[in-house]
Amino acid sequence: MENEYVIEITQQAMKITLMLAAPMLIGALVVGVLVSIFQAVTQIQEQTLSFIPKILVIVAALVIFSPWMMETMTSYTRELFLSIPELVRRQ
Numbered sequence: 001m002e003n004e005y006v007i008e009i010t011q012q013a014m015k016i017t018l019m020l021a022a023p024m025l026i027g028a029l030v031v032g033v034l035v036s037i038f039q040a041v042t043q044i045q046e047q048t049l050s051f052i053p054k055i056l057v058i059v060a061a062l063v064i065f066s067p068w069m070m071e072t073m074t075s076y077t078r079e080l081f082l083s084i085p086e087l088v089r090r091q
Helices: 003-042 047-082 084-090
Strands: none
Touching (some): 003 047, 047 084
């Protein structure tokens, strides 16, 4: 197997991973910042206050984006499995 092909597969896997994690991470980031601003304005310094809203946003993002996430993972896996014969021929 050529080094370039391994690097390409790794780059694709990292890109897919970031794309799939982005909706939950961005949602949690936005909610965390909003709760932090709310805490600063109201001077409520409760550590656990941001935990529940972040969990709810992550679950909502999973529910909303799960069809797209499954399609993305399935198509990447399908492409990866279909490229196995090409890999075997290269050696």
